[in-house]
Amino acid sequence: MATIVVDVMLKPEILDPQGNAVASALPRLGFTFAQSVRQGKRFEIVVEGEPTPEQLAEVEKAAAVLLSNPVIETYAVRVEQ
């Protein structure tokens, strides 16, 4: 059993009001380290056995068609060990 992780983030040029809200909440709690915050989504897809290149290609396709909206988001696929 392996987990394929798909990270989806808003493109840098797209305004991220949620990330901005988190960034402005941090200093109120005394956390002063953040210059900026961007918030994204993470999908964990469990497959049987080691993922094959074909499976990963399918996941890439699904990430482009469903998991992300290419107009506003980017995605990255990786296998979690």
Place this chain on the structure above:
Amino acid sequence: MRVGVITFPGTLDDRDAARAVNFAGGESVALWHANADLKGVDAVILPGGFSYGDYLRCGAISRFAPVMTLVIEAAERGMPVLGICNGFQVLCESHLLPGALTRNSDLHFLCRDQEIEIINNATDWTSAFNNGEKITIPLKNGEGSYQCDDTTLAQLEGEGRVIARYVGENPNGSRNLIAGISNTRGNVVGLMPHPEHAIDPLTGPSAQGLGFFTSILNSMVR
């Protein structure tokens, strides 16, 4: 003149949209998301709401509903399609319209009467208005900020495909104050505010939204 109104799980403005169609003199036809059947309608409205709970992204799951395959095909053949609010989001996710709707810039869910200006009355859904006409209809959404890249924005503006703009302060961070856009042909229109809630002074802030529904009857008769 039969206008289909699609109900997805989580849709909530389908009844008002159907009422608006009937009020304008058309015949509304209820369509169900899971049935691949348009019942021979002449036009389709995708109403507002929270289809599929807005899971993943607003409109992202609805796009794959059986009825949407037929709507996409029919829209490409020229059938008039109006997406209001969540319906606009579905049209963007279906790639019938460019761009995307994202979280309001101030993160608040907005619910108020909003003045908009009709910019282009040369579409199937705006012909009853004059260009420059200002109308007040409800705006109620959490993810109404219209976003697209610079090339798309220039194209929309250059081709007159911005059909309505917010008047006054930008309510949600939409680029160029965009409240609604159309496809190149003018048969597919997406609109964030809700004309179906403003067809009768008894139940809305004005009757100024009715024009969207009389427009479609006129364009079918032409």
